[in-house]
Amino acid sequence: MLNPQWLRTFAVVADTGNFTRSAERLGLTQAAVSQHIAQLEQQLGPILIRRPRNMELTPAGHALLVYCAELQQADHRLQQRLSRGERHKGDISLITPGSSGLFLYPLLLDLQQKHPEITIKHRFAPNPDIIQQVLDNSFEMGLVSVTPDDTRLTATQFTEEPLELVVPASADISDWNDLRALGFIDHPDGLNMATRLLSRAYPGAGTVKELPVRGFINQVGLILEPVARGLGFTVIPRYARKAFANSRAIKVVALEHKVMDVLWLIHRAEWPLSARAQFALDYLTQKITALEHAEDHTEGDSDSRFLNN
Structure with missing residues (x-):
């Protein structure tokens, strides 16, 4: 040696x-x-x-x-x-889908500012890559929207994330024809998400494939940019919408039927999470719960068909 x-x-x-x-x-x-x-x-x-x-x-x-x-x-x-027993010191490594990552990463940075000896290691990736990275021990934790069937992983429900119909702030949407006139902004999972949500919101009105496509973007942080410019509507998870900076240029159509995606927290089953990882999870859960309560209160008080960010 x-x-x-x-x-x-x-x-x-x-x-x-x-x-x-x-x-x-x-x-x-x-x-x-x-x-x-x-x-x-x-x-x-x-x-x-x-x-x-x-x-x-x-x-x-x-x-x-x-x-x-x-x-x-x-x-x-x-x-x-x-140093797995250290709560306020060391690496916190999390790999997530883009939507939830856009929302959670700033919260993790808030945590790091409060505890400077914590280092945040975060990556965006699709579900298969997230599972593999956690299995390879490249990241201690991951969030996925599918339940993994690998016995080497422990999966617990972390939160639920609703899909949202997001339109330009100036749009007046009362039925399917209004959506058709506006046009669809597509993204890598756009067809799947839009079909799941709109088929319940507007049963029998038509199919998403029949809607005119006004654009496509594969960067989750930019999906709402053409919507904000009045170029079309889209369907995305709530966390992606909440992370969009220009919130005044968009609005969410309040639908009677909701479609929820479950986000599963995964980690290796052979050993427990480190103390600092559990500390971060407790912090994120507290923040998410508070924000969900605020969102529910906004929905309950609103008589409008639209919700602002």
Whole structure:
């Protein structure tokens, strides 16, 4: 096994490109730095090409630098696992669909601001990728809209997210013909979501495939941009709508029948969530519950067919 101190010295030399600056950063003499590099080259062959004004890594040097990075990541993962009992310190890793991620990520950043020793690691991905990333231990937690059948995962209901019919703020929607006149803004799951919601809201009126398509966008954060510009309507999950900044330019058609998607929290079944992950979940649950109550109150007080964000 290669000496960890030699590897540390090599990584710093590769970063600074200079033995003198490396010695200053490491608190060593220049002779000690040279000795560490010489020891590595005795085992691995040439790893540095020295020139008067700079130095260059050999192929072996590049491979060794990758190895150093992998060791650093492994050490970080070990420290994270050993500190699983820390509630307010360490990584909180969550992978989610785009809609829920747009809504939850700012809440997680709020949590990090309150507890600066927490680091938020968040990624957007489709359901299959989320499941695989959690299985691979790349993320401790994930949210999916389907119940996984892999016995290596534990799945619990996290929240429900309704689908919403979103139209321009200036639109007057009273029936199917108004939707037809406005036109549909499609997205990767748009046909599925619109069919599920509109078939219940307007039974027998027509099919989504018959509606004119006024646009398509595959970025969840931009789906409502053409709607806000009056170019059409769309159907999206509530969290995506709530994350849209230009809320005054859109409105939600209040429908009698709701279609709800369940979001399932998944993690590896072999071990419990870390204390900081559970702390984050408790925080998110509290925030979501408060927002849902506020939303329900708004719906209960509204006599209009439309709701604002």
